[in-house]
Amino acid sequence: MGIVRTSGPLSTSLPEKLFPDLTPAWNSHHLRQGQLIDPTTREPVDQAMGVVMLGPHSYTGEHVFEIHCHGSPLVLERVVSICLRAGCRAARPGEFTLRAFLNERLDLSQAEAVLDVVRARTNAGLQLAVRQLSGWLTERIQPVRHELVGTLAHMEAMVDFVEDDIPPETDAHTRGQLEAAMRLVDLLLDGAEQGIVLREGATLAIVGSPNVGKSSIMNALLGMERSIVTPIAGTTRDTIEETLEVRGVPFRTIDTAGITATHDVVEGLGVERSKKTLDDADVVLLVLDLSRPLLDLDEPAAAAVESIRNQTHERGRRLVLALNKADLKEQLDPTPLIARLQPDFVVRSSAVELDGIADLRNALGQAALGGERHDFVVGNVRHQAALRRARTALEAACAGIADGTPLDLVSFDVRAAAGALGEITGESVDDELLDRIFRDFCIGK
Ligand SMILES: Nc1nc2c(ncn2[C@@H]2O[C@H](COP(=O)(O)OP(=O)(O)OP(=O)(O)O)[C@@H](O)[C@H]2O)c(=O)[nH]1
Ligand SMILES: [Mg+2]
Missing domain, CATH: 1.20.120.430 (tRNA modification GTPase MnmE domain 2)
Structure with a gap:
């Protein structure tokens, strides 16, 4: 369907001209159906519906006439040109809403x-x-x-x-x-800050050293097997993107290649991309593997996160630390790293058993919004x-x-x-x- 509408005094005389077959009694706010004709040629244009809304009880506060016709561009163009010939002028952008504002049907914040x-x-x-x-x-x-x-x-x-x-x-x-x-x-x-995040969403980068379970966490958050998971370190080579909604926040979620010191050319390019993704992220999810004893292995990833933590970021970048593979025997003591990076949230998770994933979602939502959701969001x-x-x-x-x-x-x-x-x-x-x-x-x- 396509709707052509007019606002102003002519709106009460147009209906009779356009729908001559109908009785001229047009009650306000009653939709009527009939043959729409071109008043100059008397030619039928469409089987359409029309409704008059008398001011001040209309969108603009003025008399309004709406013609609901079939959505064909040809029909719509004809109807518009008929209205123009009958004495209407074309509306300027937003003019209906502007009139509604000027006639105090809406305040400006409502109009916007x-x-x-x-x-x-x-x-x-x-x-x-x-x-x-x-x-x-x-x-x-x-x-x-x-x-x-x-x-x-x-x-x-x-x-x-x-x-x-x-x-x-x-x-x-x-x-x-x-x-x-x-x-x-x-x-x-x-x-207000939350308003921007809720309107535009946030970017989430999932980073960490190879094989810690980044892709498994991405899949667990999404509830689908989006990213390839294998026991082989270096499975994810390139960044993988998907949208995810958490607590009303739309996240552009990016799984990345494990950050490691490497001489392999392909892996090295992947690491570069991971760092670039990290740079653009509003929320960083750093994943550690609790089941392996060597914190040193996480050093290149930790250093990359540390370096962006010190940079200013327009929305104030937040860090969530996932202590993953919590279902296995714990061998890693993450305390020194926590003390060093000062994450905003620390969550223990198992991407395989799906433990802690709800906590992780909560932490991510709060991280993006900078706290609990406000009641008054501009x-x-x-x-x-x-x-x-x-x-x-x-x-x-x-x-x-x-x-x-x-x-x-x-x-x-x-x-x-x-x-x-x-x-x-x-x-x-x-x-x-x-x-x-x-x-x-x-x-x-
Ligand atoms: N037990 C256990 N295994 C896990 C968990 N998360 C991931 N894994 C396993 O760890 C291995 C690596 O998982 P991935 O999700 O591919 O890890 P990644 O960090 O994406 O690895 P790369 O892409 O190679 O950097 C796979 O065999 C997973 O099944 C977990 O929470 N618990
Ligand atoms: Mg991966």
Whole structure:
């Protein structure tokens, strides 16, 4: 099916023109079926359905008419051109949603959530967007912003009328409000990092020396025999990728060749790839074999992990250590390595008996999210940036009050904070920002 829709006053006169066979009584929100014709030629175009939704009870808040026809591009093009001839104009990208925002059917964060729903690439990202569509973010931000605006008005009045020092109780009150705003912004920013991981997923590199059970663990995590497993060291020669969802986090999971000091050319190239994979990973799963006594064998892998642990990484790389083959007689003491690498999680596992695999999944999920899943996750990058700006401005305002900075300077920061929060709800946006946001929408949304 294909839907052509119109919004605005013409939406109530179009139905009679396009469906002349139907009685002209078009009740709002009732779907009707009939012969759709081209009013200029009287030629039938399609057997279609139409529905009128009278404003303000429509998506845009204006009168809306929708034509549900067969999905043939020819039919759709015809219907669009008929509407244009009847006096409509083509919608700009996102214009329906923009009108919904301008007519206060949606706040700005909800309008953007529409785009996030359309664009979601992961189930978790979709979940976040749908949640935002309900308006929870504005519900939280709006009262705090209104308090700030009130504080601002008060401060400006003080600047204008008071020559003497500000009474201390005003200071305390203002500071209390600024701190309350900061707590909310902090709470929302805490979950922002998780928003990115849930929207975009994380990369997981499974590394270690040869034969420790990396491929077996990859298969156990996936629940399928994806990677070849043999008792021969050096089985995995190249990186092997698969997607895996753990606690809502989509992982790009990569099994790698064992990292070892080697003179073999092919094996050496595999080791290079393993190190490159390690470099790009958000979460590293280092596997050790508990059943063999020699920790030295793990040295090249440990050194490679150690070197990337010291590098900065945009999401803060996390390390999970799997002490594998825990079903066999334990011969290895991993304590010195744990002390040296300081992994975020240590899990004992048996990839053969499937012991500890659930713990491993838990550890990986927490490692990617940087802890337990937050209740309030802001997934939209623009909102995150606005929250960060609000945070900086609130901090400056609090510091200003503590230092006895003149109120007119402090009020400048409070205004900036209220402005940044208003950019999320849409209460303080200019046309340029709206243009930028809705430009990304597709036409018709
Ligand atoms: N008993 C026991 N054997 C295991 C376990 N995990 C892996 N193995 C065995 O160890 C051998 C090597 O396993 P792989 O998964 O191929 O190890 P790998 O680390 O991928 O090895 P390379 O690809 O050669 O670097 C196989 O014979 C596995 O069956 C485990 O937890 N317990
Ligand atoms: Mg392998």
